[in-house]
Amino acid sequence: MVRLEGVAKHYPPDIVALQDLNLAIAKGEFVFLTGPSGAGKSTLLKLLFCAERPTQGEIFVDGIPLASLSASQVPHLRRKIGVVFQDFKLLTNRRVFDNVALSLEVTGLKRDQVERRVRQILDSVGLGGRIGQLPHQLSGGEQQRVAIARAVVNRPPILLADEPTGNLDRARTDEVMALMEELNAQGTTILFATHNERLYRHTHRRVLRLVDGRVEE
Numbered sequence: 001m002v003r004l005e006g007v008a009k010h011y012p013p014d015i016v017a018l019q020d021l022n023l024a025i026a027k028g029e030f031v032f033l034t035g036p037s038g039a040g041k042s043t044l045l046k047l048l049f050c051a052e053r054p055t056q057g058e059i060f061v062d063g064i065p066l067a068s069l070s071a072s073q074v075p076h077l078r079r080k081i082g083v084v085f086q087d088f089k090l091l092t093n094r095r096v097f098d099n100v101a102l103s104l105e106v107t108g109l110k111r112d113q114v115e116r117r118v119r120q121i122l123d124s125v126g127l128g129g130r131i132g133q134l135p136h137q138l139s140g141g142e143q144q145r146v147a148i149a150r151a152v153v154n155r156p157p158i159l160l161a162d163e164p165t166g167n168l169d170r171a172r173t174d175e176v177m178a179l180m181e182e183l184n185a186q187g188t189t190i191l192f193a194t195h196n197e198r199l200y201r202h203t204h205r206r207v208l209r210l211v212d213g214r215v216e217e
């Protein structure tokens with residue numbers, strides 16, 4: 001589902017964020033990405049959804065060579081990829097419903113289909129009753145569950161998570177992890193960046209550790 005071959009990313013003037021990265025993530029895997037601050041975790045995720053382009057090397061997502069994509073084709077790639085961030089990035093002046101619906105409306109679904117899908121996904125993350133509220137009326141954990149619902153409402157095969165539990169307490173973190181497990185059980189390939197060793201220590205999941213821009217398993 002994801003393949004990197006000899007990937008490097010440099011930022012000007014002389015920062016080497018990633019170097020000679022080779023890795024493959026199979027369809028349906030749930031892989032953790034860890035490593036110290038500044039190791040390049042966010043950079044790696046950004047390369048996968050074309051928010052950054054590699055300085056060297058090739059990246060394939062679901063068989064698509066990303067180097068071949070023009071700027072106008074990037075939105076098509078992004079429909080395959082859900083992304084969740086530490087700071088949720090919800091639209092603060094839009095209701096929970098709209099935050100989730102926006103990512104479906106761009107796909108051209110009819111209004112009643114959008115409404116049905118949004119209700120369904122919000123029910124599945126336990127927020128069916130909060131559909132008309134604004135983000136600030138929700139707790140941090142609830143806001144993150146809205147962000148996850150938004151990321152997966154159009155059923156992308158891949159979910160990228162960049163420290164999604166970084167702002168959450170232990171109980172809320174466990175709720176988010178349970179949701180991730182559920183999405184993975186339904187077939188979503190997940191790449192989950194985190195500093196929190198507790199989240200992967202006792203799992204059987206593969207853990208990729210970035211150190212100085214290189215990957216160790």
Ligand SMILES: Nc1ncnc2c1ncn2[C@@H]1O[C@H](COP(=O)(O)OP(=O)(O)OP(=O)(O)O)[C@@H](O)[C@H]1O
Pocket residue numbers: 011012015016017035036037038039040041042043044
């Ligand atoms: N847009 C940018 N311009 C210049 N340097 C950048 C840029 N983005 C990231 N960097 C640098 O690249 C390196 C990797 O950063 P990145 O954010 O990928 O690390 P990270 O592992 O996600 O860190 P953290 O755990 O603190 O979020 C760091 O040295 C960072 O300062």
